Amino acid sequence: MRVPRFRDFSLRVKLTLVTTLVAGVSLAIDCAAILASTWWGSRTTSVYDLATRADIVGSNCTAAITFNDRASAADTLKGLAADKYMLAACIYGRDGRPFADYRPQGATVVIPPQAGEPQHRFDGGKLTVLRPITLDGETIGSIWLAWNWGLYHSQFLDLTGIVFGVMVVSLGIALFFATRLQRVFTQPVLDLVETARRVTLSRHYTERARKHAQDELGALTDAFNEMLTQIQERDVALREAYDELEERVRQRTEQLNEAKERAENADRAKSEFLANMSHEIRTPMTAILGFSEMLTEPSLPEPQRLNAVHTIRRNGEHLLSILNDVLDLSKIEVGRMTVERILCSPAGVVAEVLSLMRVRADANKLSLDCEYQGAVPETIQSDPTRLRQILLNLVGNAIKFTKVGGVRLIVRLVTGEAPMIQFDVQDTGIGMSVEEMDTLFCPFTQADTSHTRRFGGTGLGLVISRRLAELLGGTVGVVDSRPGVGTTLRLRVATGPLDGVRTIKNLSSQMLSTADQRTGRSALPGALNCRILLAEDAPDNQRLVSHILGKAGAAVTIVENGKLAVDRALSAEAEGSPFDVILMDMQMPVMDGYEAAGLLRQKGYRGAIVALTAHAMLGDREKCLRAGCDDFTAKPVNRTKLIEVIRAHTTPQPLAGPGVGAV
């Protein structure tokens, strides 16, 4: 087993040992010094004493020596008997020979026969001293004394013993005090050690070491406590940071989960949408193709033929509206849908909507009216086309889902920082349940899929309406709906700045009559009586359009592409029988409509050119007009609209009203 090294002893032991060692060493040195000095001191003193005594006795014998009185001298020496440690004495004469001596009883000391030089000697336990006797400066003899130093010797040993004993006792006391007092040093250190150990084990940094005094150990304790405080703070900060991090991670995860869900939902919705769309498209296609097939049967009875045709037409129209809606929705979804911001009259739009819907309302024996609450601005900055689209959708739905009663359109201005114009569409229809309300604005959910079959429609109208409303700076929402009572839907659109805009009250009757007038006008039948040049490459369309226009009383000339159209138009003009209207399909091989129109205008052609375009986007309209067209109409062709457009460009301009561009 290895002997433990001193420096590995405990502090307590070390301090005690060191203190005791120091005390012991100094005590030992002191005692040694004392003993040594006592030893030498006593020797010196003894010699001095003895020599002095010799001198005194000697001087007392001067007379005896001088007068040769040995008896007297011996007698004087006898006086030395008083000192029981005096071993012997002898007086020598001038010749150095003994004159008188003193020898106590039992003395074994040998008196030197001849006096030597004055000196002192320690011989064993004996101190001898030889001193001259002088009289009046003259040495007349000498005196020799022998003294027992042994006693002093033994007493010196006693002293040594006592001193040693005292030293041991002192050491003992020193040890005792050291053991006690070392606590002054070790207690703070031990406390510190203990605290440190506890803290390390428990990892609770709230503990602090106790400070005992304002010395270096106190400073150490302070520093230690300071460190603990720092650790504690850091610990707390760490914990907080950790918690915060955890919270953030949780939040992020939640957000990500939500986003994932939303993405998944969107994905699912899109898949559903596609599935639905596919279904919605196939359904009418099936009918169209089926009934078309049926029509090829040669021996089909007439009523059935008619029915087939009507079915085909109806499905075709339905398919068209689905396609339009899908296209609209797609455009909106990819953010390609743009809306205008032009001045338009809300009252005018409302009037148009009502006149367009009146036929259907009348057919269902439902009332249809509108109410203006308060003053309404004369014009607003918005997109009249889209506004009309939304209102047509809302009112159309209202009519669709109402069996008895009617539909009312309530218009009012909502003032505020961002003023809005509000259209409430109230019906006394079948109403909706809460679940139905939730899914109202989702694509292809007409509250109930059975509705689609019963009530028609694409199921996309409200979705589109809502999106368009948002694009117009507003919203569409359900105000109230109770099954069996009715529904109120609310549209709001932003009006834009209204500074300096006149407001009008009591509009209802006025505008209505105007609208009626216009509607009436546009409903006027009449032959076209004009020459039309049709530039169209698709044979079916050629047949269709020429059939429509021919039926309306126009003379139609067909060309296949833009180049031919330009040639024909110019030659006709040159011949003096120009065409009244050129109906230009914009997509044609060899030369398309834009180029042809442009070329014609370049060549100074001033006749009316109406574009026939499949693109209904706003930009395209402008494009056509820029290319040189005067107007345009969209494909698929609508007979009424087509005739209207032709008529517009073959008869004088009608009265001012909202934009006549047929959409």
Place this chain on the structure above:
Amino acid sequence: MSVRPPIRRLCWIGAACAWAVPSTAARAETVDPIKTAQVKAAYLYNFAKFTTWPNNAFADESAPVVIGILGVDPFGETLDKTVEGKTVENRKFLVKRLPPRSENDRTALRSCHILYISESLQSRWGSILELLGDAPVLVVGESDEFAAAGGMLSFVLSAGNIVFHLNRDAVERSKLQLSSKLMKLAKVVYPKEKS
């Protein structure tokens, strides 16, 4: 005695030495006149060593100790030889043989420091001593009667040895001081103690 040696006082010894103890040393009887004279001369000389004169007894520091011989001179040149070159307290000796009839001359008498009065003038001892009075003169003579008569010291032949007797009163009366060491060597001391 429980007093330890290093602390012991030495007055002990002094006290012990103060006791006068008569010597009883025995010697062979030889009455050699020259030897006797030598011894006496030596005594005279040595007496000076144990005598203290008052300051005014000497004219100055170099004044010698005058040994006056009154009457018959027993020493001869022995005394002169004995004291030749010797000093006591740095004073030389001067031996003066006083002329006859000096016993009447107070001045002459008082001019000595040590005065030896011979036996021949025994009848005049009284008047001489009277003339001296308390003068600081060491009066030395011979025979016991001399001391008894008032002489301070006197040589006495005893058992073949020269010893001396002492008259303390005489010493005390004068202005001399005699060392106790000397006095205690005296064999006989006057006045004798009345028992």
